[in-house]
Amino acid sequence: MVSMSTLRQSLSNPTRFMELSATALPWVAGAAGLLLTFGLYLSFTAPLDYQQGHAAKIMFVHVPTAWLSMFGYVLVAVSSFGLLVFRHPLADVSAKAAAPIGAVFTLLCLLTGSLWGKPMWGAYWVWDPRLTSVLVLFLLYIGLIALRSSIEDETLAAKLTAVLSLVGIVILPVIKFSVEWNSLHQPASVMRLGPPTIHPSLLWPLLVMAIAMSVLFAALYLKAMRNEVLRRRLKALRAYQVRASLDLARQPAE
Amino acid sequence: MDLGSHAAYIWSAYAAVGVGLALLIVWLVLDGRRHQRLIDELEAQGVRRRSDQPGGE
Numbered sequence: 001m002v003s004m005s006t007l008r009q010s011l012s013n014p015t016r017f018m019e020l021s022a023t024a025l026p027w028v029a030g031a032a033g034l035l036l037t038f039g040l041y042l043s044f045t046a047p048l049d050y051q052q053g054h055a056a057k058i059m060f061v062h063v064p065t066a067w068l069s070m071f072g073y074v075l076v077a078v079s080s081f082g083l084l085v086f087r088h089p090l091a092d093v094s095a096k097a098a099a100p101i102g103a104v105f106t107l108l109c110l111l112t113g114s115l116w117g118k119p120m121w122g123a124y125w126v127w128d129p130r131l132t133s134v135l136v137l138f139l140l141y142i143g144l145i146a147l148r149s150s151i152e153d154e155t156l157a158a159k160l161t162a163v164l165s166l167v168g169i170v171i172l173p174v175i176k177f178s179v180e181w182n183s184l185h186q187p188a189s190v191m192r193l194g195p196p197t198i199h200p201s202l203l204w205p206l207l208v209m210a211i212a213m214s215v216l217f218a219a220l221y222l223k224a225m226r227n228e229v230l231r232r233r234l235k236a237l238r239a240y241q242v243r244a245s246l247d248l249a250r251q252p253a254e
Numbered sequence: 255m256d257l258g259s260h261a262a263y264i265w266s267a268y269a270a271v272g273v274g275l276a277l278l279i280v281w282l283v284l285d286g287r288r289h290q291r292l293i294d295e296l297e298a299q300g301v302r303r304r305s306d307q308p309g310g311e
Contacts, residue, residue: 044255055260058267065271101278108274115267119260216275223282230289236303237296244301 012089014229021222029219035212042205049202055119060205062112064213069109069137070172072102072217076144077169080162090225092158093232095165096148097224101217103141110134121184129178130185133171140168 039060049056075098082091113131114124125131144161151157179187189197198206257264 053260054257054264057257057264061267061271104274104278108271111270111274112267115263115270119263220278220282223286227282227286227289230286230293233303234289234293234296237293237301240303241296241299241301 014089014093014232017090018226018229021226025219025222025226028215028222032212032216032219035208035215039205039209039212042208046205047201052120055116056202058112058116059202060209061213062109062116063206064210065105065109065112066134067210068213068217069102069106069134070175071214072098072105073137073141073165073169073172075221076102076165080165083158083162084166092162093225093228094221095158095162097221097228099141099144099148101220101224103138103145105217106134106138106141110138126184128184129181130175130183133175133178137171137175140171144168 043057043060046057046060048054052059076095079091079095079098082088083095110131113134117126118124144165147164148157148161151160179185
């Protein structure tokens with residue numbers, strides 16, 4: 001029987017990760033495509049909301065992007081913790097891969113929220129606690145990406161980015177509870193204590209789109225991690241090439 | 255499909271998500287291909303990682 005530590009060591013090996021992810025990625029991406037197609041069909045055939053009318057359809061893309069914008073940050077923070085505490089070989093690869101994906105989902109959350117806000121609230125943007133805290137999350141993602149790319153020493157950049165991401169995790173409870181602070185934004189309708197407050201005819205399209213986008217997020221994350229492993233291999237190969245050419249130059253002429 | 259008076263907002267929201275995710279996918283695919291091509295070029299020149307060399311790990 002394989003022990004947990006052997007399994008963990010096997011999964012933490014970048015070469016093993018590349019083998020496993022190469023097999024998994026086409027299936028995960030295919031599942032995301034099928035689920036998104038089904039989710040879009042359910043979204044556009046869903047009945048009208050009695051208050052929002054057709055505009056409620058925007059929720060089927062807005063809510064999943066909002067959930068995943070926060071999940072992406074949890075992924076960055078947990079990976080950063082794994083780097084700083086356990087020095088896991090793939091932890092920094094994971095943190096670096098998740099940041100731009102999380103940033104894109106946060107930007108899409110802000111855009112779709114604005115496009116829902118204009119017909120429902122009469123404004124694309126208000127300095128509401130929920131909207132403002134999600135904007136801070138987006139800026140935090142941009143800050144993490146900018147900090148990493150501004151430091152040439154990759155080991156130092158990884159550590160500093162990890163520390164910043166752990167400090168920044170404070171934004172997640174702020175986003176979660178901001179709807180209770182004199183906010184225009186409605187409180188949680190699905191992820192709450194007690195049953196969802198949405199009618200099942202609108203809840204199902206939302207849940208299918210949330211699952212579809214989560215699977216798509218997983219596919220994008222796997223691909224981004226594979227790219228980062230390849231980038232590090234390329235860097236190592238270039239270093240070998242430079243070292244080999246220097247050794248050649250040092251050899252005395254016969 | 256009649257989406258009523260809010261159709262422009264609804265289509266814009268779905269288009270934003272579609273374009274945003276499509277750009278992310280294209281970037282990731284092209285980035286991966288570029289790295290793999292550069293690795294293949296170096297390996298074709300005989301540059302190998304230590305673990306890929308005879309007697310390596």
